[in-house]
Every structure is written in C-alpha cells, then in structure tokens.
Amino acid sequence: MSGAIVTLAVLAVAAAGMAFWTRRDAQRHLITSYGRDISMFRSGWVKIGLIIAVLGFVSAPVGFSWIGFKGAHLPSNLIPGLPMGDFPLAILCIAGIYAIAAISLNLLIGYTGQVSLGQAAFMGVGAYVAGYFGSRRNPDNPTLAYFHLGGWYPPPWLWLLIALLIGALISAAIGPLALRLRGQYLAVVSIGILFLADHVFRNFQSWTNGPVGRNQLPGASVTIWPGKMLDFSTRASGDTDFFGFLYRRNQGYFWLIWGCVIVVMIIAKNLVRTRQGRAMMAVRDRDISAEVIGVELAPTKIWVFAVSGAMASLAGALYGSYIQAVTPDSFNLNLSIQFVAIIIVGGVGTIFGSVIGAVAVSSLIELFNHYKWLFNWLPFLKTGLGEKGMNIENLVRVVYGLFIILFLMFFPFGIAGVWQHIKRYLQTWPFSS
Amino acid sequence: MTQFFQFLVTGLARGSVFAIVGLGLVIVFKATHLLNFAHGALMTIGAYLCYEFHNGWKWNTWLGLILVLVGAFAALDRSRPKFVVPGAAMLAAGLYVMLGIHLDYKWKLPYVISILLAMIVTGGLGLIIDIVLLRRMRGRPVFSIIMVTFGIAIIADQYVPSRWGSEAVNINDPIGIKSTRILGVPVTLIDVVTFLVAMGVTVAFLQFFKRSRMGTAMRATAYDQEAAIAQGISAKMVFGVSWFISAALAALAGILLVSGGGRTLDSTVGFFALAAFPAIILGGIDSTTGAIVGGMVLGIAEQLCVGYENQSVFGFVPSDYVGQNFHVVLPYIVMVVILLVRPYGFFGTKEVRRV
Numbered sequence: 191m192s193g194a195i196v197t198l199a200v201l202a203v204a205a206a207g208m209a210f211w212t213r214r215d216a217q218r219h220l221i222t223s224y225g226r227d228i229s230m231f232r233s234g235w236v237k238i239g240l241i242i243a244v245l246g247f248v249s250a251p252v253g254f255s256w257i258g259f260k261g262a263h264l265p266s267n268l269i270p271g272l273p274m275g276d277f278p279l280a281i282l283c284i285a286g287i288y289a290i291a292a293i294s295l296n297l298l299i300g301y302t303g304q305v306s307l308g309q310a311a312f313m314g315v316g317a318y319v320a321g322y323f324g325s326r327r328n329p330d331n332p333t334l335a336y337f338h339l340g341g342w343y344p345p346p347w348l349w350l351l352i353a354l355l356i357g358a359l360i361s362a363a364i365g366p367l368a369l370r371l372r373g374q375y376l377a378v379v380s381i382g383i384l385f386l387a388d389h390v391f392r393n394f395q396s397w398t399n400g401p402v403g404r405n406q407l408p409g410a411s412v413t414i415w416p417g418k419m420l421d422f423s424t425r426a427s428g429d430t431d432f433f434g435f436l437y438r439r440n441q442g443y444f445w446l447i448w449g450c451v452i453v454v455m456i457i458a459k460n461l462v463r464t465r466q467g468r469a470m471m472a473v474r475d476r477d478i479s480a481e482v483i484g485v486e487l488a489p490t491k492i493w494v495f496a497v498s499g500a501m502a503s504l505a506g507a508l509y510g511s512y513i514q515a516v517t518p519d520s521f522n523l524n525l526s527i528q529f530v531a532i533i534i535v536g537g538v539g540t541i542f543g544s545v546i547g548a549v550a551v552s553s554l555i556e557l558f559n560h561y562k563w564l565f566n567w568l569p570f571l572k573t574g575l576g577e578k579g580m581n582i583e584n585l586v587r588v589v590y591g592l593f594i595i596l597f598l599m600f601f602p603f604g605i606a607g608v609w610q611h612i613k614r615y616l617q618t619w620p621f622s623s
Numbered sequence: 624m625t626q627f628f629q630f631l632v633t634g635l636a637r638g639s640v641f642a643i644v645g646l647g648l649v650i651v652f653k654a655t656h657l658l659n660f661a662h663g664a665l666m667t668i669g670a671y672l673c674y675e676f677h678n679g680w681k682w683n684t685w686l687g688l689i690l691v692l693v694g695a696f697a698a699l700d701r702s703r704p705k706f707v708v709p710g711a712a713m714l715a716a717g718l719y720v721m722l723g724i725h726l727d728y729k730w731k732l733p734y735v736i737s738i739l740l741a742m743i744v745t746g747g748l749g750l751i752i753d754i755v756l757l758r759r760m761r762g763r764p765v766f767s768i769i770m771v772t773f774g775i776a777i778i779a780d781q782y783v784p785s786r787w788g789s790e791a792v793n794i795n796d797p798i799g800i801k802s803t804r805i806l807g808v809p810v811t812l813i814d815v816v817t818f819l820v821a822m823g824v825t826v827a828f829l830q831f832f833k834r835s836r837m838g839t840a841m842r843a844t845a846y847d848q849e850a851a852i853a854q855g856i857s858a859k860m861v862f863g864v865s866w867f868i869s870a871a872l873a874a875l876a877g878i879l880l881v882s883g884g885g886r887t888l889d890s891t892v893g894f895f896a897l898a899a900f901p902a903i904i905l906g907g908i909d910s911t912t913g914a915i916v917g918g919m920v921l922g923i924a925e926q927l928c929v930g931y932e933n934q935s936v937f938g939f940v941p942s943d944y945v946g947q948n949f950h951v952v953l954p955y956i957v958m959v960v961i962l963l964v965r966p967y968g969f970f971g972t973k974e975v976r977r978v
Binding site for chain 1: 657658756759760763765766767769770771773774775776777778780781782784785897900901904908945946947948949951952954955956958959962963966
C-alpha cells in the first residue's frame, strides 16, 4: 500500500528505539571526558539513528510519491484522499529551505545572541543572485539581465556557490554594525536592512525586474558524466529518468534540498563545537567577559554574520529555483518572523531543533490550508467572499501567533527542550521525577 | 517657496504623529526595557475602534470583549484554581460572541467622544497585554519578550481584517478636506489640527510625567527599579500605567494618521510604528525629549523627500538616482548613519557595561 505510512512507521519505531537505547547506553557509559561531551556523536546509538535518518532521506520521496520504471507511467496518487502524491513532498521541500534559513538564524540568535530580523533580506539576495547567474535569456522579457560567457552558463553548483559567496560578503559588511549596537538596537537596525533590501529589489530594475519580480529562474541539473544529466528540476508535470527510473520534480528537489540541509547541519554542528563556536557562545552569554578571557569580538561577530548570510542566501537560491518566481514581496518582515518562530518552536540554540521546528511550522501552515474543511464548524469562519469574518488564512496566522506566545511562555526551550526532558527522564528512570 | 512651506507644514503634522508614537514606545521602554513591536497593531485597533464608535457600533464586540477579559483574568489567575475552568469557558464564550454573532445596534457618537473612548479602550487593551502576558514573562531574556509582542501583533493583524473587513474605509471625520491659510499660504486644516492636538497631548504628558505623583513614580522606576520598589512604589502599577498611556497614545496616533480628506483606514496603518522606531533611536531610546525631536526631524525629512523626489531639484531628479519611494527607507538610512556616529542617539543615556 502506501509507502508513506511505512516510512513514517519506520521512523517512529526508530525514534522509540533510540529513546530506549539511550537509557541503556547512558547506564553503561557515563560521559566522563570533555572530548566525549563535545563529540558529534555522544553515543553509538546516535550513529544508528543517523543511518536511519539517511535511509529515510533516500526513501521518503519514494514513499510519498511513486517512482515508476521508464515507459510505465503510474499515477502519482494511488489512494485518493490520503496525503500522497507530491503534496507532502512539496511541504517537505519548503520545510527544508526554511530549515536552512532557520539554522542560519539560530547561529546568530541562539549561539551568538545577535537578534537579527533581517534574515529574509539575505534570502532575497541569494534568490536574486541565483536568478541572475543561473537563468537563460527570456524571450518574453529580453531586457532582464542574465549571466553568460559567450553562450556558456554556470552550472547549478556554481550559481549556488556564487549566491552563497555574495550573501556572505553582504552579510559580513552588515557585521560591523553589530559591533557598535547591541540587543534591541540591532533588532531595529536589522528591520531597517530588510526595508533597504526591499527598496533595492524594487528599484534595481535590470537585475530584479522591479516589483514584478524575476520569473526566469534556474533549473537545477547536474552533469554526472558527459552526456548523463541528473536533473532535479523537471517542470511540474513531467518525469525525468535516472538510469531507467522515473522520478518527479518534487522528488528531485527533495533530494537536492534535503541534501543541502544535511550538509548545512553538519557544517553548523561542527562550527558550534569548535573554538569558534565556544567563542560565539561566550559572546552570547556576556560579551565583556568574553573579551576579558581573550575572545576577539570583531572577528567572531563578523565571521558568524558571514556564515549566517551564506546559509541564508543558499536557502534563498534554492527557494528561487524551486518556486521559479522571485518577487520583492516574498522577502518581507513576516518571513523573518517566521524563521524566528521556527527556532522558538524548535528550540533556540540547537541545530536539530531548527530542522524540527521548520518541519513543524511549515507543515502546520500547509496542512491547515489543505484541510480547510476540518474547520467548517467554527462559527466565526466566513463562508462567502464578500462577507466579513475570518478566513482560513487568518486562522492559520492566529494559530501561528499563539504558537509563538505559548511556546515562549510555557516551553521556552522548544521541541528540542521537550525531547531533552524525555531523554533525561528515561536515563534516570526509576529515580526520575 | 509656497510649496516648501506646504511641505513643511505637512512634515510638522506628520512629525508630531511620529512624536506621539515614539513617545508611546519610549514610555514602555523606560518602564520595562523592551521595545513594543505590537505598537503598530494597537494603532490600527485604536483607529478602527474610533471608526466604529463614530460610524455606528455593534454590541456583540463589547459583550464579547468583557467576557474574554474577565474569563482571561479568571483562567490565568493561578492563586484561585477553582476559577480556571469557568474562566476558560467564559473566554471561549466571549470569543464566540465577539467573532460569531453579528447583530448590529447602530449608535453613532460624536467624533471627539469617539476618539476619547477609543483611546480608553485601547489603553485598557495595553493594560491587559501587560497583565496577562508580559507580567508572566518578566525576568526572561529580552528576545523572548520582544517575540511575545510580535506574536500579539500577528494575532491583532489577523483580527482587524476579519472584524472590520479588509477593504479601506473612510473614518468620516468632521474636518475632512477643509483648508486654511497660514501667512497667506493655503494648507490643509487637518495638518494644523493634527499638529496642535499632538503637541497638546505631548505637553500634557510631559507635565504629568514631571509634576504628578504617578509621573514621579514612573521616573523613579525608570531610573532605578529596585530603589523605587524599596521606597514603596508599586512597580506593577507603574508598568500598568505605562502600558495604558502608551496604548492610548498609539490609538490617538492611529486616529490622527487616518483623519482628513483623502486618507483611508485599512490594516496597514500599523506599518507607521515600524517607521517610528528610527525616530526614537535617533533621539535616544530612553529619552522623551529625544522621541519628540527625532519624530519631528524625521517627519519633516520624510515629507520633504516625498515632495521633492519626483521633481527637478537643482537640475536633477532625485528619484532617478535613489529610486522610487525613497522616503520609505530614508528614516532607516538616517538611523543607521546616526547610530554609527552616536550609538545611543542624541539624547539617550549611555549604557554602562559591567563585567
């Protein structure tokens, strides 16, 4: 039947097993050295969990959306009514993009304590730069600038890299502001940066096509060896083949985006457990004390701004490539607040929490929009168009605002904090409270 | 020159609205050391309340609001656990009445009374925000509290279009498009009235802040909270009063912003508060004088920019070089430049950092 249920069941069993074996493991091997404490895998079972996660990564698109053989076109949705087909994959693709942006924001807010609300601007920079370097000439809009060298166009890895570098440079240029300003001043200035970016996106017509936005965006295809392309970006309805296997656009993008998520996670995790990461946390906890014990503020802050900007523009480039339309309206304050909401729900100061939060928040929004009929009984929802009253989009936003407030009031460490609590409970069981 | 004078008058009116928005933000900042990002939402709600009072109001809003407030008080009061369930039920019933039943009882009030009522109700809303949400958050990191105010703003921004509709409405104020003459130059009457009202309110507040017992308590709390508490000042009371005044000023600012001919009210009024942040940072985030001066300067600069950006000035057109709608980002550019030179604004107190 549906591979989706099987995939979810496998993941659930894996999580339960991990929780159980964590307890066994903790009883046998207490963490007694600093090296062990900061190591990436504190117990062997995490590695097994990781292997299962990788298997899930490879198999999830297969489970959610059918992969057929060449020549045999199967329907994408085998059981009508179940959330199958491309819909969950589309949610997960967006969630992956948000996860990358949320990790980048978590490095700033959660690890370095620099409250920034301008992350959407860097995402926009990434999207527009990728649009410029990755797109081809558009016959409908010949004035729109695009990059080429005598008919040679940069391949996807190159435009992703260029977007990343330009995002890092611009963000590092913002970094020095953070040296002069702290806390709430920085938050306000970052909102200002958001408005400035919006102004540039609207007025730098030749690159950005003004308020209308670029719709000519790169497709992502990778040449494995000459003549064999691995194309992630077949147009919505089409199938592509990979050595005889057919896969759909959302499946291709799932692998591309979540591959990037894994790489970003590994980089971020390694960043925060090295000297740089400890310096960042010292700056977060008390910057003067950090200076006293020999952390140089300027390089630490500028470096973290650069890394964070690079990750955000990577997310933006993937976003532009996936959605295939970039407008200035996409990168507004709401998007920035959404990233902050993601890291609050997931857990401030954890890498894994950002990913969990991204999946939770974006699937909440999408599921509400998809299952509108579930809320028909609510008396205050409007039914007609011209009527006053709340529609489902308003309701989603209200729930999302409530999520932020309630998590901050009752679960200040987010889902990751709840998970830690459960783990500790199991580890110290029968003596836990 | 006539044109310049007209831009100046509009700028002064706009600047005085900036000043009272900034004043509201500074009052809350001085008391609780947090920037209130829900200020824009309070502005929108205040303006819509005035619109509703002036153009016929519906009783279910008020019955629902009372039920919600009493229910929230009862449900969240941990010292009386037996009221939690009835309180929650009352809250739910209030939400139902507020959002679900649309029975109109049209009763129109005069404009000035509408303004006063809207200010009082919005002030009460600010008080509720302080008591129900922020009082529980005290002592948490500033980032968390800021995000709670963002959460409030998100919810309020959804409530406004679902209650009052998403299309722009006219507030139908009695002044309208009338114009008057100052020194022989025709200017719109609403600009003059706005300037006078805003300045009157500002002066009244400053006098209250300086001379009254409560104002002295507020200043003492802002200066040193623990010492003030040791002197017998109720910090809770001070926070509540600060929030009430701040929200009432927000409502007044929202109303002044949408009054006058050709101006309409929709849910984007709240963006004005984001533009007022540069004003208070320019003046110094904890200085009432700074908020007023910064607001005036930015208001005039913005209106001159609006006036001249599409005209030829000294032989060139500014918008060819800086792009359309440059006045939207002008406050932020000014703010960034000022902050690089003086990180605590012109009138702000320099923060002393200790290890």
